[in-house]
Amino acid sequence: MSLRQSHTARRAAKIAVPQPLVAAPADAVEEAHAVAALVPPEVRVRMIAEAAYYRAELRGFEPGHDFEDWIEAEAEIDRLIAVEQLVAS
Secondary structure (H helix, E strand, O other): OOHHHHHHHHHHHHHHOOOOOOOHHHHHHHHHHHHHHOOOHHHHHHHHHHHHHHHHOOOOOOOHHHHHHHHHHHHHHHHHHHHHHHHHH
């Protein structure tokens, strides 16, 4: 494992994943689990964190939108993974 990879792995491990305030519908949970199974969890979390960071950057890092950024980034990454799976099959 290179120095850069180990640093990235440590950063991904430190990322706090926001917990939803309300329960998601059962269909959405099943879909999320199916999508998440296509990519290792640590890679998916790193992708979501990076997408959430760029969302915050576009807004000028205005405070108070962390959860919203994370949820939107998670949906975006899951859609991208699902599309990639469709293209590959």
